Amino acid sequence: MAIRQLPDDLINKIAAGEVVERPASVVKELVENALDAGARRIAITTAAGGKSLIRIEDDGHGMDRDDLVLSVERHATSKLAEDGLDDIRTLGFRGEALASIGSVSDLSIASRTVDAETGLKITVRRGTKEGPVPHPINRGTVIEVKNLFAAIPARLKFLKSDRAEAGAITDVIKRLAMAHRGVHFVLSGSDRQPLNWPAQHGENAVHARLAQIIGADFPANAQEIAFARGGIVVGGLAGLPTYSRANTLNQFYFVNGRSVRDKVLLGAVRAAYADFLHRDRFPVIALFVAIDPGEVDVNVHPAKAELRFRDQGAVRGAVIRAIGEALAAAGFKASSSVADAALSSFRAPMPSYSGAPEPLSALAEPATATPFYRPPHAHLDGRLPYQPHLAAEIRRFDAPSARMEPIAEAPAAPGEFPLGVARAQVFENYIVAQNGDALVLVDQHAAHERLVYERFRTQLRAGPVPSQRQLIPVVIDLPEEDCARLEEAAPTLERLGLYLDRFGPGAVAINETPALLGQADIEGLVRDLADGLAEWDSVAVIEERLDTIIARMACHGSVRSGRRLRGDEMNALLREMEATPHSGQCIHGRPTYIELKKDDLERLFGRR
Numbered sequence: 001m002a003i004r005q006l007p008d009d010l011i012n013k014i015a016a017g018e019v020v021e022r023p024a025s026v027v028k029e030l031v032e033n034a035l036d037a038g039a040r041r042i043a044i045t046t047a048a049g050g051k052s053l054i055r056i057e058d059d060g061h062g063m064d065r066d067d068l069v070l071s072v073e074r075h076a077t078s079k080l081a082e083d084g085l086d087d088i089r090t091l092g093f094r095g096e097a098l099a100s101i102g103s104v105s106d107l108s109i110a111s112r113t114v115d116a117e118t119g120l121k122i123t124v125r126r127g128t129k130e131g132p133v134p135h136p137i138n139r140g141t142v143i144e145v146k147n148l149f150a151a152i153p154a155r156l157k158f159l160k161s162d163r164a165e166a167g168a169i170t171d172v173i174k175r176l177a178m179a180h181r182g183v184h185f186v187l188s189g190s191d192r193q194p195l196n197w198p199a200q201h202g203e204n205a206v207h208a209r210l211a212q213i214i215g216a217d218f219p220a221n222a223q224e225i226a227f228a229r230g231g232i233v234v235g236g237l238a239g240l241p242t243y244s245r246a247n248t249l250n251q252f253y254f255v256n257g258r259s260v261r262d263k264v265l266l267g268a269v270r271a272a273y274a275d276f277l278h279r280d281r282f283p284v285i286a287l288f289v290a291i292d293p294g295e296v297d298v299n300v301h302p303a304k305a306e307l308r309f310r311d312q313g314a315v316r317g318a319v320i321r322a323i324g325e326a327l328a329a330a331g332f333k334a335s336s337s338v339a340d341a342a343l344s345s346f347r348a349p350m351p352s353y354s355g356a357p358e359p360l361s362a363l364a365e366p367a368t369a370t371p372f373y374r375p376p377h378a379h380l381d382g383r384l385p386y387q388p389h390l391a392a393e394i395r396r397f398d399a400p401s402a403r404m405e406p407i408a409e410a411p412a413a414p415g416e417f418p419l420g421v422a423r424a425q426v427f428e429n430y431i432v433a434q435n436g437d438a439l440v441l442v443d444q445h446a447a448h449e450r451l452v453y454e455r456f457r458t459q460l461r462a463g464p465v466p467s468q469r470q471l472i473p474v475v476i477d478l479p480e481e482d483c484a485r486l487e488e489a490a491p492t493l494e495r496l497g498l499y500l501d502r503f504g505p506g507a508v509a510i511n512e513t514p515a516l517l518g519q520a521d522i523e524g525l526v527r528d529l530a531d532g533l534a535e536w537d538s539v540a541v542i543e544e545r546l547d548t549i550i551a552r553m554a555c556h557g558s559v560r561s562g563r564r565l566r567g568d569e570m571n572a573l574l575r576e577m578e579a580t581p582h583s584g585q586c587i588h589g590r591p592t593y594i595e596l597k598k599d600d601l602e603r604l605f606g607r608r
Helices: 008-019 023-036 065-071 097-103 153-157 162-179 205-213 263-272 312-330 336-345 388-397 444-462 480-495 522-536 539-556 567-579 598-604
Strands: 041-047 053-058 106-112 119-125 128-135 140-146 184-189 195-197 222-229 232-239 251-255 258-260 285-290 421-426 430-434 438-443 467-477 499-502 507-514 593-597
Touching: 023 041, 023 053, 023 097, 023 140, 023 162, 041 162, 065 106, 065 119, 065 128, 097 106, 097 119, 162 184, 162 195, 162 205, 162 251, 162 258, 195 205, 205 232, 205 285, 222 312, 232 312, 251 263, 263 285, 263 312, 285 312, 421 567, 430 567, 438 444, 438 567, 438 598, 444 539, 444 567, 467 522, 480 499, 480 507, 480 522, 507 522, 522 539, 593 598
Parallel strands: 041 184, 251 285
Antiparallel strands: 041 053, 053 140, 106 119, 106 140, 119 128, 184 195, 222 232, 232 285, 251 258, 421 430, 430 438, 438 593, 467 507, 499 507
16 A cells, blocks of 8 residues: 555544543543643633543633734644743643644634733634634633544544543543642532632641632641752652552542643652552552653653652652651651541440349449439339340450559659550550550550560661570571571571571571560571561562561560550550650551540540
């Protein structure tokens, strides 16, 4: 077949395939144009998920006749001051966007500049241009896109449902509104619930706009990011590790005001939260990166959703450092959603009275005591009838493993400490504490696990971790291949305070252990490390996995569940938590404590 030149309408349709992937792509292009035109209010109206109607109205500076005519021509733009592509300072510059949209829809553009007596309107019906003609309009621009892809049934057939397409448009507007807090966005239409996000200004503009879009609980459970290094500025809000989600839908990334989905930023966030979240949980974050436009290429994707940094390592390092400092500033803080989840799990018991009227002597009230309230079926003297299931429940709670251990002499000023003072230990694993206005429940194993982990990291940064010699070496029998891996990894393990030697073909002898572990489960720790080395399949990567190894050691060296603690031990644990960064969650991402405010407890008991 001979080579031939394609007609313009077919060229525009091919270009539309790159730019106009779905209705949300059209909305993104048109709203970005409005933002570049200086709009302070943008109203978006859709119908049928944008398939039958997309209407964008803005109060920007508008276009005169010459600009209006050129706006629908291919490769015409006002967004490049020069002919170079290495200094993009606007949201978009693809000149064929409007021409491509007009080739696959019925497009109309009405616009008026501030000094014009009247507005002008131009239409493009599936590639055919008409106008411009006079049209009454306020200052700004109104663009309507109707019957999208009507001329290309194959593309229309592959669009999703109206609800799904409307949701994609909402997501686009969310991201644009986050990046442009000083612009008022209104989203409405017959296919959706209306959204109205007024402009936000001042010091708390970021918090206010993110509260509008993500929810008011996000800023309350996030730390502010503020970091600058080497011409890279990182800002935004980083959600607390205990305020996590099961997917990445609540992660938002922006570079120079442009919403992106970049693998460098994704990897940096994953690395920054690696010590705090389990692998199947994801943080909530809104990350804003500002960088010299000459240091980033935004033209690597037709929809500008991806980009390429000139120095990826510098950007990655800045993001990790910024998030790390923000999370460190949180200290021992845990998200309020943990307490909300705990309160929702409480259920008031339903009274149930059954059985023979034989009194339970242990619960009998003195005959002279007159109760203010007598439950149904109670005896006249206030005693309840015999309830076999209740008696069994009392005996079960009185078992040694479930007994509450009160503290004989607790400090008298719980309000002096954020985590309060210990009042009791229940189930030999949970510390009950009280601060000025709340009840605090602490998981002693999870909390101590985080504390040991942070001590390990601090000691490792200062040099080899101090060790303590075993009076008698601990000999552990292992498969020969595990012994070989441990022997090869011995020099690195010695930096962590674990000294071992080969003890025959199928055993290793542990001579010294990290001092801060105390009386740890040495055999369990070594077997766990052997499993990890087998999983990594290479001793060479052990240096890269030091944090993972430290986490395994911390888990085995922590206060175990089932251990009774004295009052001074519990309070010492609480004070160390208050002084240790990230102690609000364990190394697996679970909360280490739950704080229930006095008001919450009063509502739980119907006092409010």
